[in-house]
Amino acid sequence: MSKAWRRKIISAIAEGFCAIAVLLALIPLAMILFYVVKQGFTSLNWAFFTQMPKPVGEAGGGMANAIVGTLILIAIAALLAVPIGCICGIHLAEYPTSKFSSIVRFAADVLNGVPSIVVGMFAYIIAVLPVKRFSAFAGGLALAVLMLPTVVRTTEELLRLVPAGLREGALALGATRTSAVFTVIVPAALPGILTGVLVALARVAGETAPLLFTAFGNRFWSISLRQPIASLTQQVYLYANSAYDDWHRQAWAGAFLLVMIILTLSIIARLSVRRLERMNRP
Amino acid sequence: MLTAIDMERFNAALAPSAAALESMNAKISVRDFDFFYGSAKVLHGITLDIPDRQVTALIGPSGCGKSTFIRSINRMNDIIPNARAKGTISIDGRAIYSSDTDVVSLRRRVGMVFQRSNPFPKSIYDNIAYGLRIGGMRNRRELNNVVERSLIRAALWDEVKDRLNESAFALSGGQQQRLCIARALAVDPEVLLMDEPASALDPIATTKIEELIWDLKVNYTIVIVTHNMQQAARVSDRTAFFMLGRLVEYADTKTIFMNPKEKMTEDYVTGRFG
Amino acid sequence: MRRSADDRVFRITTGMFAAIVLLLVIGIGFELWRQSMLSIDKFGFRFWTGRVWDPVSGEFGALPFIWGTLYSSFLALLLSTPIALGIAIYISELSPGMLRQPLAYLTELLAAIPSIVYGLWGVFVLTPIVRKLELLLPESLRRTPFFSGPPLGVGMGMAAIILSIMVIPFTSSVAREILKNVPIAQREAAYALGATRWEAIKVAIGFGKTGIIGAIMLGLGRALGETMAVTMVIGNNPQISPSLYAPQYTMAAVIANEFTEAADDLYLHALIEIGLLLFIITIFVNFISRFFIWTTKQRMERPA
Ligand SMILES: Nc1ncnc2c1ncn2[C@@H]1O[C@H](COP(=O)(O)OP(=O)(O)OP(=O)(O)O)[C@@H](O)[C@H]1O
Ligand SMILES: [Mg+2]
Numbered sequence: 001m002s003k004a005w006r007r008k009i010i011s012a013i014a015e016g017f018c019a020i021a022v023l024l025a026l027i028p029l030a031m032i033l034f035y036v037v038k039q040g041f042t043s044l045n046w047a048f049f050t051q052m053p054k055p056v057g058e059a060g061g062g063m064a065n066a067i068v069g070t071l072i073l074i075a076i077a078a079l080l081a082v083p084i085g086c087i088c089g090i091h092l093a094e095y096p097t098s099k100f101s102s103i104v105r106f107a108a109d110v111l112n113g114v115p116s117i118v119v120g121m122f123a124y125i126i127a128v129l130p131v132k133r134f135s136a137f138a139g140g141l142a143l144a145v146l147m148l149p150t151v152v153r154t155t156e157e158l159l160r161l162v163p164a165g166l167r168e169g170a171l172a173l174g175a176t177r178t179s180a181v182f183t184v185i186v187p188a189a190l191p192g193i194l195t196g197v198l199v200a201l202a203r204v205a206g207e208t209a210p211l212l213f214t215a216f217g218n219r220f221w222s223i224s225l226r227q228p229i230a231s232l233t234q235q236v237y238l239y240a241n242s243a244y245d246d247w248h249r250q251a252w253a254g255a256f257l258l259v260m261i262i263l264t265l266s267i268i269a270r271l272s273v274r275r276l277e278r279m280n281r282p
Numbered sequence: 283m284l285t286a287i288d289m290e291r292f293n294a295a296l297a298p299s300a301a302a303l304e305s306m307n308a309k310i311s312v313r314d315f316d317f318f319y320g321s322a323k324v325l326h327g328i329t330l331d332i333p334d335r336q337v338t339a340l341i342g343p344s345g346c347g348k349s350t351f352i353r354s355i356n357r358m359n360d361i362i363p364n365a366r367a368k369g370t371i372s373i374d375g376r377a378i379y380s381s382d383t384d385v386v387s388l389r390r391r392v393g394m395v396f397q398r399s400n401p402f403p404k405s406i407y408d409n410i411a412y413g414l415r416i417g418g419m420r421n422r423r424e425l426n427n428v429v430e431r432s433l434i435r436a437a438l439w440d441e442v443k444d445r446l447n448e449s450a451f452a453l454s455g456g457q458q459q460r461l462c463i464a465r466a467l468a469v470d471p472e473v474l475l476m477d478e479p480a481s482a483l484d485p486i487a488t489t490k491i492e493e494l495i496w497d498l499k500v501n502y503t504i505v506i507v508t509h510n511m512q513q514a515a516r517v518s519d520r521t522a523f524f525m526l527g528r529l530v531e532y533a534d535t536k537t538i539f540m541n542p543k544e545k546m547t548e549d550y551v552t553g554r555f556g
Numbered sequence: 557m558r559r560s561a562d563d564r565v566f567r568i569t570t571g572m573f574a575a576i577v578l579l580l581v582i583g584i585g586f587e588l589w590r591q592s593m594l595s596i597d598k599f600g601f602r603f604w605t606g607r608v609w610d611p612v613s614g615e616f617g618a619l620p621f622i623w624g625t626l627y628s629s630f631l632a633l634l635l636s637t638p639i640a641l642g643i644a645i646y647i648s649e650l651s652p653g654m655l656r657q658p659l660a661y662l663t664e665l666l667a668a669i670p671s672i673v674y675g676l677w678g679v680f681v682l683t684p685i686v687r688k689l690e691l692l693l694p695e696s697l698r699r700t701p702f703f704s705g706p707p708l709g710v711g712m713g714m715a716a717i718i719l720s721i722m723v724i725p726f727t728s729s730v731a732r733e734i735l736k737n738v739p740i741a742q743r744e745a746a747y748a749l750g751a752t753r754w755e756a757i758k759v760a761i762g763f764g765k766t767g768i769i770g771a772i773m774l775g776l777g778r779a780l781g782e783t784m785a786v787t788m789v790i791g792n793n794p795q796i797s798p799s800l801y802a803p804q805y806t807m808a809a810v811i812a813n814e815f816t817e818a819a820d821d822l823y824l825h826a827l828i829e830i831g832l833l834l835f836i837i838t839i840f841v842n843f844i845s846r847f848f849i850w851t852t853k854q855r856m857e858r859p860a
Contacts, residue, residue, distance in 0.1 A: 011754035015650055021642025022651075025663050025728075028721045032669060032677050039680075084573050091570035097363070100571065106846070107578040113774075113842035114584065114835060115781020117808050121815070121831045122584045125591050145580060152577060165400030169462065172358060173413035173469055174390035176562040183416060188403045206670025209783035209808070213815045233672045237784065240676050248680070255673045262668050270661070385560055 033259070040256020043249040053219055053235070059246040063254055065221050066235040069136070072223060073215060073231055074201050076140025081148045082197055089155025089193075090181060096160070105156075112149035119145050120210030128214060136222075136229035139215025143207060147200040154196030158189040195269040202265040206258055208233040232258055309334040309473065309503040310355060315369035317350050319362070324350050326527045327369070332520075337495060337504045339514040339535065342524035343550070348507045351524070352475050355505065356392040357385050373473065390417070393466035397478040399458040401450035401465075406442050409450045409461060413469035428468050436464035437494050456487025463494065467502075474498065476506040480513065492517050511551055515539050523547045585835060592829035594822050603829060609794050609810075611818075616826040620794035622833070624806040628712060628786065629779040631800070632719035637772055640724045641761075644731035644771075649757050660732065667725035675788035678718045683709035683789065686717065690801060705801040708791065713800030715790035719782055723775035730771035730849060734764040737856045767852030773845035777838050783808040807834050 047062045054061035088108075092101050123142035128134055162185050170180035186193075208231075211217070216228040217238065223229075232254050239251035308331035317325035325347045332338045340348045353359045354367060357378060370377050378388055390413070402409050410429045411419075419425060429446070433439040438460045442453070450461055459479060466474060476495070480488040495504060495517045508514050514521055514535065521538040523531045523546075531538060531547045542548045589596075595603060599616060606617015647659050687709030697703055705711075738760040746756040761768065791803020792813060807830045818824040 007752050007755070011752035014754040014757075017638075018642040018646035018650055021639040022646050022659060022663070024639050025643055025666065025721075025724050029662060029666055029669075031681065032673065035677055035681050036673060084576050087570050087573035088577055091567075091574040094570070095567065100574070104574045104577055107581045109846055110581050110839055110842060111577065113777045113781075113838055114581075115783065115808060115838055117781065117783045117811050118584070118588070118831050118835050118838075121811070121828060122587055124815075125587045125828075126583075129591075148577060148580070163400065165396055165398055166402060167361075168358065168394075168396060169400040169402065169465075170412070170416075171361065172356060172389055172394035172396075173416070173465065174386050175413075175416050176386055176560070176566075178562055178566045179416045181566070183412070184402050203668070206668075206672065208670070208672045209812055212812055216816070233670065236672050236676060237788075240672075240679060240788065251676055255670075255676050258670055259673060262670070263665075266665075266668055386562075 039252035043253035066230040069230040070232045077143035080144035085151025089152045092156040093159035108149040108152045117209040123214045134216035134228040137225045142210035143204040147204045150200040158192040162188045195272045199269045202262045318366045320364045336519040338520045339518035340507045346524040347527045392473040393471035394475045405447045407446040432464040432468040436460045473503045588832040592825045594825035595829045621807045623796045624804040628715045631716035632779045635720035640727035643728040648735040671784040674785040678789040704799045710791045727775035734767040766848045770845045770848030777841040
C-alpha cells in the first residue's frame with residue numbers, strides 16, 4: 001500500500017471517529033429526553049399541579065407548593081441579580097479597557113466557575129447562620145449569586161453589539177452619557193438582555209445543590225420569605241431517593257416540567273437573539 | 283511651516299474682499315487648531331473662519347482629517363480615549379474648548395448628521411422628540427408641534443405624517459438620513475455639521491438632501507464634508523481643501539473650483555489625484 | 557480627553573455595582589475560611605491526609621473525598637475529551653454547513669439539562685444498563701484492581717460516565733470556537749503542501765493547542781464541582797480505591813449529604829473546609845483555563 005493511500009485512509013478513519021463522537025453525545029441526549037417525556041409526561045396530571053405532597057408512603061398528591069416555591073425562589077434571584085448584573089454589565093461595556101473592568105470581568109468568570117454547592121454554603125453562612133433559620137430568602141440569594149455572572153456577561157456582550165452610531169447620535173443631540181446609555185443604548189439591546197436574563201433564570205431554576213441547606217425544602221404550603229420553602233428540584237431529589245413507585249412517578253413528572261421550562265426558554269432566547277442580530281445589521 | 287498670522291494673510295490675499303467681509307460675521311473661528319490621536323498629530327495648525335448662515339464644504343483625500351475637524355466643532359471627539367486638541371475654536375466668539383464650556387449644551391447648539399444614518403430603534407416620532415425629551419420637555423402639544431415642524435423642514439413630513447408611530451427602521455435609507463436631519467433640527471441648533479451625509483445614498487435621495495441643505499442655510503450655519511466634487515460645487519458657498527492634516531486652501535467655492543491659487547487644489551478638484 | 561461631571565458620576569455609580577461582583581468573590585473565600593477556622597486550627601494539614609471521617613468521635617480526615625473528586629473527574633475527562641474534541645472538529649471542519657447550527661445547538665443542549673435530571677436518569681435508566689455491562693466484563697479483567705468488587709451499577713465508573721456526558725458540551729463549545737478562529741491561512745498552507753483533510757485539521761489543532769487545553773480544563777472545573785448527579789450514582793462510601801465498581805464519595809457529595817446533619821460546630825467547620833478547598837481548586841483550574849483560552853484568542857486576533 002502506498003504512503004499516500006495510507007495517509008488518506010487515516011484521514012478517513014479520523015473523520016469517521018469525529019462523526020461517531022457526535023452520535024455518542026447525541027445518544028444520551030436523546031435517551032434523557034425520551035425518558036423524561038415518556039415517564040414524566042404520562043405522570044403529569046391535574047393533581048400534580050394543584051395538590052400538596054402526601055405524607056410519606058401515601059400515593060397521590062402533587063407538587064403545588066414546590067412549583068410555587070420554585071417561582072418564588074427565582075423571583076427573589078431575579079430581583080437581586082438583574083439590577084446589579086445589568087448595571088455591572090453596563091459599566092463593563094462603557095469602560096471596556098479600564099483596569100477595573102478587566103478585574104471585574106475576571107471576577108465574573110471566576111464566580112461563574114464556582115461550584116453551585118459552594119455558593120450554597122456561602123448563602124448559608126451569610127443568610128442562615130446569623131438568624132438560625134433556613135429561608136426562601138437564603139435560597140433566592142444563592143440562586144442570585146449563581147445567575148449574576150451570566151447576567152453581567154450577556155448584558156456586556158449585547159450592549160457591545162449596539163452600533164456606535166446610536167451613541168454618537170444621542171451625544172450629538174446633547175445627551176449626557178447617562179441619558180445616552182439609558183435612553184438609547186440599553187433600550188436598543190433590551191430584548192437581547194431580557195432573553196439573556198430568561199436563560200439565566202432557566203438555568204438556576206434547575207439548581208438543586210445550593211438549595212439543600214438554604215431554602216431547605218418544605219412539605220407544607222409556604223410563601224413566606226423567612227420560612228423554609230419547597231422547590232421542584234429538591235422535591236424531585238427527595239422523591240427519587242424514596243422507595244415508593246408513586247413518588248418515582250412524580251419525580252419524573254417534576255423532571256419533565258423542569259426540562260420543558262428550560263427548553264422553552266432557551267428556544268425563545270435563541271430565536272430572539274437571531275432576530276436581534278438581523279436588526280443590528282445595516 | 284506657515285504661522286497662523288501668515289495663514290491669515292494668505293487667506294486674506296486669496297479672496298480679499300469676500301473673505302474680509304465674511305470674517306466679520308464669522309460664526310465659527312478656528313485658530314491654530316491641532317489635533318492628536320494619542321501621539322499621532324492628524325491636524326496641523328488649522329486656521330479659518332466659517333461664515334454665518336452659509337454652507338461651507340470641506341474636501342480632501344481620504345484620511346486627511348476632515349472628519350476629525352468637523353467632529354472637533356461639537357467636541358464629538360471627546361469620547362475617543364487619548365484624543366487631544368490644541369488651539370482654539372470659538373463659536374460666536376466663545377471658545378468651546380475652554381474649561382467652563384458645557385459640552386452637552388454645546389452639542390445642542392451644534393447639531394450633527396453622520397455618514398451612516400443612525401436612527402434610534404424607536405418610532406419616527408420618538409426619534410424626533412428624543413432631543414427635546416432629554417432636555418426635559420414633556421408637553422405633548424409642544425412636542426407635536428416641534429416634530430411636525432422639524433419633519434417639514436427636513437422635507438419628510440409628507441412621506442411620514444401618517445405613520446409617525448412606526449419604527450424608524452421601516453424607512454428607506456434616504457428617508458432615514460432625512461429623519462436624522464429632522465432629529466438634529468428639532469433641538470433648534472444654530473450650526474449643522476454633516477459628515478458625508480449623502481455618501482451612502484442613491485442619486486435621487488442625494489438630490490433631495492442637497493436641496494434640503496440649500497433650503498436650510500437660510501436659518502443655519504452648515505458645515506459639510508463631502509467626497510463628491512460636484513456636490514461641493516453645487517451646495518456650498520465656501521470650500522476648504524484639506525490635505526495630510528493641513529488646510530491647503532480656503533476660499534469661495536467658485537474660486538476653489540474655477541481659479542484655485544494652489545497647484546495641489548487644482549490637481550485635486552480636477553481629479554488628477556485623490 | 558476632558559471628562560464631564562456627569563461622566564464621573566456615571567462611572568462611579570455603575571462602578572459601585574460592578575464592585576459587588578468583585579466583593580462577592582472575595583467574600584465567598586473569606587467567609588468559607590472564617591467558618592472553617594475550628595477545623596483548620598484543630599487538624600491543620602492532617603485534615604487533607606486523614607482517611608477517617610467520624611463525626612461521632614470528632615475525627616475528620618478528608619482524603620477519601622478528595623480522592624473521589626479527583627479520580628472521578630480524571631476518569632470523566634478521559635472519556636469526554638476525545639468525544640468533545642471529535643464533536644468540535646466535526647462541527648467546525650467536517651459537517652455540511654446546513655447541519656452546523658443544529659448540531660451545535662443540540663450538543664449544547666446537554667449543558668442546559670439540570671443536574672438533578674441527569675441524576676434521575678442515571679439512577680433509574682443508566683444504572684441497570686451499566687450493571688449489565690459490568691456483569692459482561694470478562695473474568696480476566698474483573699481480577700485487575702480497576703474492576704474489583706461486586707458489580708452494583710452505582711459506583712465510581714457510573715459517576716465517571718455521567719460526569720463525562722455533563723462536561724462534553726463545555727469542552728466542545730470552547731474548542732469549536734477556537735478551531736473556528738484559527739486563521740484560514742494555517743489550513744491553506746497545509747493543503748498547499750499536499751496535506752490530507754485530517755492533516756490540515758491537525759495543523760489547526762496545533763495552532764490552537766493551548767486554547768484546547770484550556771477548553772478541557774474548563775470541563776475539569778465543571779466536573780470537580782458537580783454535585784447532584786454524582787451524589788445520586790457514586791454510592792457515597794468513603795473509600796480510596798482504584799476500582800470503577802467500588803462505591804466511593806466526592807467532596808461535593810459529602811457536603812450535599814451531611815451539611816444539614818452537622819450537629820456541632822467542628823463538624824460544620826470540617827464540611828465548610830471541604831467547600832473551601834473545592835472553591836480554591838476550582839478557581840485555580842478556571843484561572844488556568846481562562847488564561848489559556850485568552851492567550852490563544854489574543855494570538856489569533858493578530859493576523860498570522
Ligand atoms: N479614533 C482614531 N484613533 C486614531 N487615529 C484616528 C482615529 N480616527 C481617525 N484617525 C486617523 O486620523 C487621520 C484623519 O482621519 P479622518 O477620519 O479625520 O479622515 P477623513 O478625512 O475624514 O477621511 P475619510 O475621507 O476617509 O472619511 C487618519 O490618518 C486616521 O487614520
Ligand atoms: Mg471621514
